[in-house]
Amino acid sequence: MGVEIIFKIAAIGILTTVINQILSHAGKSEIATLTNLAGLVIVLAMVLSMIGELFENVKLLFNLF
Amino acid sequence: MLSCFSTCFEQKGEIKKLLFKILGVGIVTVILSSILKNSRSDFSLLINICGGLIIFYILIDGITELFDGIGFLSENANISSSIISSIVKVIGVGYVTEFCADIAEDSGNKFVANKVILGGKIALCVMAFPIIRYLFQTIISLI
Numbered sequence: 001m002g003v004e005i006i007f008k009i010a011a012i013g014i015l016t017t018v019i020n021q022i023l024s025h026a027g028k029s030e031i032a033t034l035t036n037l038a039g040l041v042i043v044l045a046m047v048l049s050m051i052g053e054l055f056e057n058v059k060l061l062f063n064l065f
Numbered sequence: 066m067l068s069c070f071s072t073c074f075e076q077k078g079e080i081k082k083l084l085f086k087i088l089g090v091g092i093v094t095v096i097l098s099s100i101l102k103n104s105r106s107d108f109s110l111l112i113n114i115c116g117g118l119i120i121f122y123i124l125i126d127g128i129t130e131l132f133d134g135i136g137f138l139s140e141n142a143n144i145s146s147s148i149i150s151s152i153v154k155v156i157g158v159g160y161v162t163e164f165c166a167d168i169a170e171d172s173g174n175k176f177v178a179n180k181v182i183l184g185g186k187i188a189l190c191v192m193a194f195p196i197i198r199y200l201f202q203t204i205i206s207l208i
Binding site for chain 2: 002003005006007010012013014016017025039040043044047051052054055057058059061062063
């Protein structure tokens with residue numbers, strides 16, 4: 001767990017934005033939408049597992065439930 | 066007692082290091098999320114969430130140390146440990162609720178944020194009930 005995950009997410013965001021721009025300029029907007037969706041799903045999977053870990057940690061730390 | 070104080074002094078430097086780590090993570094998070102705010106607002110929200118999570122992970126050791134200290138003090142002051150544990154639980158529930166409500170409010174969904182806060186408040190009231198009962202028992206025993 002470190003700062004690198006923030007950089008990773010930002011990199012994925014910038015990359016998908018660039019790919020989206022190129023594809024939509026080339027007239028392939030449906031593939032561009034799919035690229036957007038793929039990027040979002042990848043990042044969401046990373047963040048969701050982290051949030052689950054956070055809740056487990058909070059439960060342990062504060063003796064909840 | 067003395068050993069507790071000496072560990073506190075030893076950890077002053079550690080805490081300073083942790084503080085600057087948190088400040089650095091905060092600045093990096095703000096800069097990256099503001100870069101992506103205009104082009105992809107969904108990613109900037111996720112970056113914000115990640116920054117908050119990392120700051121929490123940095124703080125875990127400090128929080129554990131603090132609760133150990135509070136437990137030590139309450140043991141010496143003859144306060145029953147069930148009260149302290151329910152206070153700790155209340156703090157935990159408050160933190161998690163605040164985290165979720167902030168995420169919802171950041172993404173512009175004030176309705177969900179308010180409902181999450183309401184749920185947290187009710188959970189807190191239920192959890193704080195033993196303390197209220199203890200207070201009433203103390204008052205009754207005084208009368």
